[in-house]
Amino acid sequence: MSPSTPSPRVRREYGLAMLALAVAAGLLLAAAGQQWVTGRITAPGPVPPVPVALTGADLTGAPSGVGWAGLAGIAGLYATRGWARRLVGALVAAGGVLALSAVWEATRPDTLLEAVSGSATETGGAAQVAGDPHLAALGPALAAGGAALLVLSGLLAAVRAPAWPGMGTRYDRDATPRATRAETPSDLWKSLDAGDDPTLDAPGDQSWSTNPDDPGDAAEPASLAARPAEPKENH
Structure with a gap:
């Protein structure tokens, strides 16, 4: 095995990191479409309360945006080399931190109440929120897990990515061209x-x-x- 050929351990590490990035991006994109909060709004008169359900994308656009950015980070880590890979890994980790912060902000009680109140205002009239909104656990959990995995994968890439194989590895040649004799x-x-x-x-x-x-x-x-x-x- 030549010095420039990555070892099996490095290739396995590279494959696991790419898989983790794909899973993290998938979790964030899936979480954005999940139902995060439910509530009810009422209006004066003999009108029953109307249920309201909001998805993660309704509360914040960070999970879907960072999820797509994570998928782009996979292509970036595959196509770049050296310090550029470190930069891509750092950006991926920063995106994960941004997604975590957005999930925490979107699941605060006052944020949920404001979101449901906004839905009541859109209906017009004197509609009001009836009771406290109910936060579902699945959507935020998927988003938080995907964001945390994105942070870990990005940090690993920022430290270890220069040693990983990539698109340009098979095209590396010595500076001096080798001489050969072509008979046919x-x-x-x-x-x-x-x-x-x-x-x-x-x-x-x-x-x-x-x-x-x-x-x-x-x-x-x-x-x-x-x-x-x-x-x-x-x-």
């Missing part, structure tokens, strides 16, 4: 695909020599010089 057109295409330079002479294959003791190229001129001159024909 098929060999030429294979060498180009491998990153070798078929225009360079292969090691050990020298068609001329700078060694004065090597007759090399001097053999042909010497044989011409040793050939006797032919007499010219008299016209």
